[in-house]
Amino acid sequence: MIEKILKRTMRLFLFAGFAKTNTDEIAKHIGISKRTLYRYYNAKEKLINAVFNFLKEQITAQHEAIIKDKSKDPRQKLNEILLIVTKISFKMGKPFINDIQNFRPDLYMMMKEFRKERLRRLADIIKEGQESGIFRKELNRELTIDTLIAALDGIINPKYLSETTFSISSAFDTVFNIFIHGIESEKSNSQLKNSIVHSHPDAHILFFKSWISTQNKTSRRMESSIFKA
Known part of the structure; x- marks a missing residue:
């Protein structure tokens, strides 16, 4: 029951935020009575804290399972982890982002630190690929990850999404493939160069449009996302 409560409440909070969401709405969204909700979480703040911890645990578990999978090479690991990050970021509505910044700055700081921790793990994958x-080998691992995250942030920007004909999955695949093609060693690159960017004739345009879209965000928006440092 606890997992059901946390999963469904997390979806609700990501979309609608938590500041103006009351316990009646939460219980209805979960599909349980308000009394049952109070049996597990007798205060809304306790539920909010539990949801954030649940979100962190879910992300960490998924990431670590991918990182430790010896059947995957570094390219596959980066692809799968960043797809998870992109999907979660895409689900975050403006109310949620505003709420953690304005009403729970402690959670905002916690998630910023969590993001830094996760990015360090992505840098470990780059290191694995270099070794x-x-x-x-000459890549700066941290800067490489920051650049890729910035490009992916661009494709989930509402302004970009309203103007493009690409789907999220198509945009993600193209941006990721172009990026990987750019950081691969000469030997690895030559093996894949005929299969990377031919999925769409305007792939290079998509990459730079997504990057420019990121640069055009306001500084407030960039500071607000929990997946930004």
């Missing part, structure tokens, strides 16, 4: 000869 195995898949990625170029």
